[in-house]
Amino acid sequence: MTVMAERPTINGSEPNSFEDLLRTLDELDVPDGYKAEIIRGNIVVSPWSKGYYHRVMRLVCEQLEPHLPAEHSISYGPFLYVFPGDxxxxxxxxxxxxEHVFETTSNHLDGEALSFVAELTSSSTRDDDLTGKVETYGRAGVPVYLLLDMQEEQTTVFSMPSAKGYEACETKPFGEKLSVPAPFxxxxxxxGFKAP
Incomplete structure (x- = not known):
């Protein structure tokens, strides 16, 4: 289930800016088991991942951690990265x-600082994972975007970020090996990525 606030309001009036949406997001009382994001000018509340997604996220982190750039960390914790330009x-x-990205009291982290991002699709966010996030992460200069399509059981790695998204991608079905480009x-x- 996804709850989408089509036109969130602040004190009875529509938000005027992205900053208003961020403030509204900060003030939301999101139920346990859900996360909130700003997607296409809307605040979208969606359920946390299925249980077996934890195994997949852990496997990705374990494999990439030895290849991280200096002074970087990888996590599957709930952090909000902001892309003001989009x-x-x-x-x-x-x-x-x-690591320095976390040296802040803000819960709005710099999306342009990301060196890697991965999304595991769900029925509620799959469309944006396949389209909007490809464009946003690419325009922000995130070097590698890994899309784990849990419905189609395939992995796509996007690289070579550009103003239009990404210039290169490679897709393999779950169970195969996939090259992860620089800086990794x-x-x-x-x-081990398939559903039980």
Whole structure:
């Protein structure tokens, strides 16, 4: 289930800016088991991942961690990355950034600092994972976007960010190995990514 506030209001009036949406997002009382993001000018509340997604996220992190750029960390914690130029705020399933990004009291982290992001699709966010996030992450200069299509059981790695999104991508079915480009330059084994 996804709850979408088509036109969220602040004190009875429509928000005027992306900053208003961020303030509204901060004030939301999101139920346990849900996360909130700003997608296409709307605040979208969606359920947390299915249980087996944890295994997949852990496998990705374990494989990429030895290949992280210096002073970077990778996590699948619930953090909100902001992309003001696209008026988007995403809570990616997996993210890698330089450690200094977390040296803030704000809960709005710099999306342009990301060196890696991965999204595991769900029926509620799949469309944006396949389209809007490809464009936003690419325009922000995120070097690698890994899309784990849990419905189609395939992995796509996007690289070479540009003003239009990404210039390169490669797709493999779950169970095969996939090259993850710079700054990681490693191979991701997708064995164990399928649903139980």
């Amino acid at each position: 008026e988007r705020a995403y809570g990616p399933d997996i993210h890698a950034v330089p 330059d490693c191979v991701l084994d997708t064995t």
